[in-house]
Amino acid sequence: MIMKKVICLLSLLACLFPVTGIAQGLHFGLKAGVLGNKADIHGMSSQIKEENQTGFQVGPMLQYQTGFYGLALDFSLLYVQRGVKLTNTANGASTDVKTQSIDIPIELKWEMGISDNFDLFLGVGPSFSFLVDEDNWGRKLAHIAVDVIDKDLSSMGWRSTEVGINLGGGVKIVNHLMLSCYYNIGLTQSAKHHIGGNKHDAIDQIFDGDVFESKNRYWQLSLSYVF
Known part of the structure; x- marks a missing residue:
């Protein structure tokens, strides 16, 4: 189901390229890269250790060269997988929590x-993320709790859309190959959930307070080729 959505979106964008590609200064490209994700999580107990999880991104891009003092605009449509590893230091149990999304970064x-x-180039711009699939936070946390939990816990309030900002730069070789490194700062929450009375006794040690929330923070190392 996820791949069908991705293929449909990529096919739609690809159909536009023959029309827009004739415009002066407009170029089609492909981008792929890895993500070093570390979610900014609040509401977890200090005994829960968070670790970076390597993800990836891939998809088409458009670059428009304005011809004005070296300014250019980039538009990308990327399939992205992110994740974070959570470890309960009380019992050594760990779990990976992952999401899949369609991201649309716009870069000046x-x-x-x-x-x-x-x-050499420097870049900045917003990134819009649309969730297409996600792990169930509650079920994953139940797996690393000290006591076994049979009940189906909440998915912890994943947000269907996120907004962030990319900052970074890179190098462009022979006018076609680009190697870039960017840092994304989440401006909106990726997940939020009020624990309250839904908190099960067996996982009390996992939470600190009654509200769980998370924002994405991640590095992006990408390789692009512009035709």
Whole structure:
């Protein structure tokens, strides 16, 4: 089901390329990369250890060269998988919590020509994320609790959309190949849930307080090729 949604979105964007590709300064490209994700989580007990989880992103992109003092605009449509590893230090049990989404980053770049075949660039812009699939936080946390829990716990309030901002830069080689490194700062929550009376006694040690919330923070190392 997830891949069908991704294929439909990519096919729709691909159909637009023959129409828009004839515009001066507009170029089609492909982007792929890895993510170093560490969610900014609040409401978890201090005995729950959070670790980076490597994810990935892949999809098509459009780049528009404005011709004005090295400014360019990038638009991407990316299939993204993110995750975070949670470990209960009380019993050593751990679990991976992952999400899949369609991300649309929009980037304003300033390119600085070093030579005919080598440019440096800086970039900034918003990123919009649309959730297509997610792990159940509650069920995952139940697996690392000290006591076994049979009941089906809440999915912990995943948000269907997120907004963040990308900051970074990179290098462009022979006007086609781009290697970039960006940091994404989540501006909106990726998940929020009021524990309250839904908190099960067996996982009391996992939470600190009655509200659980999370924002995404992650590094992106990407390789793009612009035709």
